[in-house]
Amino acid sequence: MSFNLFADAKPSETIKKQQNHPAGLAVACILPYKNDEQLLNVPIKQFKDYNTKEKAKRARTLTKWLEKQRSEGLHIPGFLVARSLTAAARYGLDLIEELPNTRIEKHYSSYRLYFGNEAIDFPQAVALMYYYFPIAHGCLRSWKMIDEKDRNLTVFLDRFPAARGRVTQVGEKTPKTQGMKFFEFIRNNSVTAIEIDKADAEANAYSKYDNLICWRKTPRSQWIEGKKHPNFALVDWLVSGALANSFRDEYIQEYPNKKTAIETIDTLIELYQEFKKFNIWEIADDNTLDHITSNDKHWIVPDEARTFIYDNV
Numbered sequence: 251m252s253f254n255l256f257a258d259a260k261p262s263e264t265i266k267k268q269q270n271h272p273a274g275l276a277v278a279c280i281l282p283y284k285n286d287e288q289l290l291n292v293p294i295k296q297f298k299d300y301n302t303k304e305k306a307k308r309a310r311t312l313t314k315w316l317e318k319q320r321s322e323g324l325h326i327p328g329f330l331v332a333r334s335l336t337a338a339a340r341y342g343l344d345l346i347e348e349l350p351n352t353r354i355e356k357h358y359s360s361y362r363l364y365f366g367n368e369a370i371d372f373p374q375a376v377a378l379m380y381y382y383f384p385i386a387h388g389c390l391r392s393w394k395m396i397d398e399k400d401r402n403l404t405v406f407l408d409r410f411p412a413a414r415g416r417v418t419q420v421g422e423k424t425p426k427t428q429g430m431k432f433f434e435f436i437r438n439n440s441v442t443a444i445e446i447d448k449a450d451a452e453a454n455a456y457s458k459y460d461n462l463i464c465w466r467k468t469p470r471s472q473w474i475e476g477k478k479h480p481n482f483a484l485v486d487w488l489v490s491g492a493l494a495n496s497f498r499d500e501y502i503q504e505y506p507n508k509k510t511a512i513e514t515i516d517t518l519i520e521l522y523q524e525f526k527k528f529n530i531w532e533i534a535d536d537n538t539l540d541h542i543t544s545n546d547k548h549w550i551v552p553d554e555a556r557t558f559i560y561d562n563v
Contacts, residue, residue: 254288255281255328255392255405255457256481257385260297260489263410263429264374265339265562272500273563275338276489277381279388279405280328280530281395282481284319289467292480297490302510306517312487313521316528326484326528327395329388331380332492333533335563342376343556345383347547348440354555361555365435370428374410376559378429382436383542385459386446391531393455401455406462407433408477433459441546488530491522 257279265275282290293315294308316324333341346352352365354372361372385405393401410429426434437443437459450456462476476482494501494515505511526532 252402252404253281253283253392253396253400254481255279255385255388255403256462256479256485257381257388257405257407258482258485258489259377259381259408260486260493262377263381263408264371264377265335265342265559266373272493272497272504273335274332274493274497274500275335275377275380276330276332276492276496277384278328278330278485278488278492278530279385279392280326280481280485280488281388281392281403282324282326282484284322284324288481290319290324290480290484292483294483294487296477296483297486302505302507302514306510306514309487309491309514309517309521313517313524316521316524320527324528325395326525326530327392328528328530329384329391330488330492330530330532331384332489332496334497336560338380339376339559339563341383341542342379343551343559345379345440345442345544346376347549347551348442348544349435350439350548352549354552361558363432365432368428368431368435370432372555373559373562374429375432378410378432379436382433382440382443383446386443387531389450389455389457390446391529393450393453393457395529398454401453403455403457405457405459406476406479406482407459409461409463427461430459430461442544487521488525491518491525492532494518495522 259275259277282288284290294312297305300308349365352363354361354363362369363372363375389403389405392403410427462479464473464476465479466473498515498519501515502508502511
């Protein structure tokens with residue numbers, strides 16, 4: 251039997267000031283399953299699908315559902331990190347220097363990272379370095395919770411920012427985005443990533459990363475957009491709750507109505523605490539990332555590009 255993990259980042263898989271409210275970046279990778287069933291009947295949609303006044307109500311609904319499902323055998327192993335943009339940027343900038351055949355060039359008012367024969371927006375590349383390792387650790391936590399014969403994992407990811415091109419038809423192969431190409435480049439070239447895969451292989455645990463473009467409930471059902479998968483809704487609300495928990499005051503400032511804001515944020519924190527009753531690992535404090543550094547640097551990020559990233563956080 252193969253298992254599917256679901257990964258998400260909030261607010262986005264990039265580091266840009268105008269897209270990050272509050273000033274934090276959360277990433278989670280989880281494996282929800284109940285009695286070997288992986289398609290769960292989650293009672294809510296994506297966090298963004300509700301207006302501000304509805305979010306607290308929906309968070310309570312999900313909290314009660316999780317509590318009931320946990321008593322009936324629901325498992326959610328995984329890994330979570332929710333840190334300031336400064337911490338995420340520091341981590342991404344350091345680990346990106348492990349990558350060979352890589353350089354940075356000025357591109358209009360921003361920068362591009364060139365890797366191999368490809369290029370990607372530099373703020374996105376930095377964020378994806380940060381994004382990669384919670385996912386790798388999510389796989390680690392998940393395979394430790396399942397039988398060795400079932401340690402064949404697929405991690406479903408978003409298509410990442412700037413995914414463009416025509417809409418593919420069912421049965422067609424979806425073109426890889428630059429974000430996914432870079433994600434694979436990390437896995438194949440980062441010393442840290444390679445060592446993680448080696449350690450997994452020693453335990454007969456293997457994972458692959460893919461985009462869930464569409465899915466269906468039964469072989470005869472209509473195809474549904476990938477992001478509307480109920481397990482994606484779970485990880486989406488988890489990272490929302492993690493941000494609320496880590497950046498409560500900053501989050502409240504984003505809402506014009508402070509009474510509604512406090513109710514919404516505190517309800518999200520309660521939801522986050524319910525999630526934490528499952529086997530979801532989390533980095534303990536904001537200083538932990540400072541101890542995770544690259545082992546083998548192939549190049550150094552230019553000072554002006556580094557400054558550009560920090561100016562965005």
